[in-house]
Amino acid sequence: MLDRVLGMFSQDIAIDLGTANTLVHMRGKGVVLDEPSVVAITKGNNRKVVAVGHEAKEMLGKTPGNIEAIRPMREGVIADFAVTEAMLKYFIRKANRRNHLIRSRLVISIPAGITDVETKAVREAAMSAGVREVLLIEQPMAAAVGAGLPVLDARGSMIIDIGGGTTDIAVISLGGLVTYRTLKVAGDKLDEAIIQYVRRRHNILIGERTAESVKVKIGNVHVRCNTGHMELKGRDLISGVPKSIRITAADVREALGDTIQLMVEALRSVLERTPPELSADLAERGVVLVGGGAHLAGLDLVLREEAGIPVIVAEDPLLAVVNGVGMVLEDLERYRGLLF
Ligand SMILES: Nc1ncnc2c1ncn2[C@@H]1O[C@H](COP(=O)(O)OP(=O)(O)OP(=O)(O)O)[C@@H](O)[C@H]1O
Ligand SMILES: [Mg+2]
Known part of the structure; x- marks a missing residue:
């Protein structure tokens, strides 16, 4: 009885907690949140969250001394537990503004082959957001479900x-x-490769976000692709002053090859x-x-x-995992065997 009453107020959710982006699917509603996995936080002992998601990503590489913009997930796993926990809590609450989390279930994807300690970290971060039950699914499996395989x-x-x-x-x-x-x-290493290339070729230092925009706008990896060119700004490593350069599709292809x-x-x-x-x-x-x-x-x-x-x-590559965890959440009977 109590379970049924509480169940009426509960809202089951599914999450793709990614290194770059976190997406939330709410039962019966579809994808309700899609934001970068970035947290801006004050430095020192008493760390306070200043911004999360889109707003925090805008701050990457541009923060003053007392604030840092952190990406708490690295290489697919939780690198900074406290910050990941804060981020997950923030996203769950934002997605779920009107409902209570009491008795709600969460399906969340984890990388295949991660250690027990890493799995426990994901589970704990989710539980601390107030969820009743956490169900885990391996990311490639969720992606395959979402892609309709x-x-x-x-x-x-x-x-x-x-x-x-x-x-x-x-x-x-x-x-x-x-x-x-x-x-x-994956994507982060491709951005790094662009940073290294520009540094080697032009003696210019560019930031992570600039490198990512080059990859997204004119990134290509095959000679048949002519994705054009773009101008970009960075800091000249010799003179120390800002400088613009032009980078072409062929340059990016060379940068990304290895x-x-x-x-x-x-x-x-x-x-x-x-x-x-x-x-x-x-x-x-x-x-x-x-x-x-x-x-x-x-x-x-x-x-x-x-x-x-x-x-x-x-069809929608960035949504495959969240669609997959969402489909699993909507039909737990059918997909029960995929969860642990
Ligand atoms: N048009 C594009 N061309 C190339 N790369 C892109 C494009 N759009 C986004 N990306 C890259 O895709 C990556 C983010 O993809 P995605 O959201 O699937 O990652 P994630 O799920 O957060 O990470 P992970 O699965 O590794 O934990 C970023 O590195 C981003 O730069
Ligand atoms: Mg992913």
């Missing part, structure tokens, strides 16, 4: 999720990960370890690309050429 069937489905911190590559059959690999090389090669090798290694019956399915049905990195021009072409299987970019 038949994960419960006895046939091979393959997913590549290129996020901010990690590239997850997995072959799925009968509701389980058959072979997978998590590479700590990092992309690491992803290609990881894909090959997963394919090599895949049982032959499933390989046959993959050769026919291909691999689906999700995560922000799936937007990178020409990535599908490179992967197709290098791995020899069809590559399909998902």
Whole structure:
């Protein structure tokens, strides 16, 4: 009785807690929040949260001495527990303004193959936000569900999720990960590669956000892509003054080449370890690309050429994981076997 009454006020939610972006799906409502995983916080012993999400991301690299903008998730896992906890609490409350969390359930995605300690950290951060029950699902599985792959069937489905911190590559059959690999090389490493390139070539120092905007605007990884050029500003390392340079599609391609090669090798290694019956399915049905990195021009072409299987970019790559956790939440009976 009490359970039923409390249940009426509860609001079940599903979360994609990502290195770059956090998205929240609310039962019956769909995606209600989509914000960068960034927190601006005061320095010192008594750390106070100044801003979270979009507002905090605007501050990255621009904060005065007493404030720092932190990305509490790194390489797919919680790097700063207290700040992640504060961020998760903030997002859950923001998404759930009118309802109470008492008795509510939370489905949250975690990277495949993370340690027990890391899993416990995610669970605790969620519990501290006031949720009753936390259900965990591996990220590649959530991504595959969200991309509409038949994960419960006895046939091979393959997913590549290129996020901010990690590239997850997995072959799925009968509701389980058959072979997978998590590479700590994804969007952030691509941004770093652009920073290094500009530094080497032009002796100019640029920030993370500028590098990301180059990647998003003219990023490409295949000679067939002509994504144009752009002007960007940074600090001249010799004179110390601000300076503008022009960077072209070919420059960006050169900058990103080595990092992309690491992803290609990881894909090959997963394919090599895949049982032959499933390989046959993959050769026919291909691999689906999700995560922000799936937007990178020409990535599908490179992967197709290098791995020899069809590559399909998902319809809404940035939403695949949150849609997946959302679908699981909406139909817990059906997907129960995917949770732990
Ligand atoms: N058009 C684009 N081209 C290339 N990269 C992009 C584009 N749009 C977004 N990205 C990159 O995608 C990344 C964010 O993707 P996503 O939201 O899937 O990551 P995440 O889920 O937060 O990270 P992770 O899954 O590793 O924890 C960022 O590195 C961002 O720069
Ligand atoms: Mg992700």
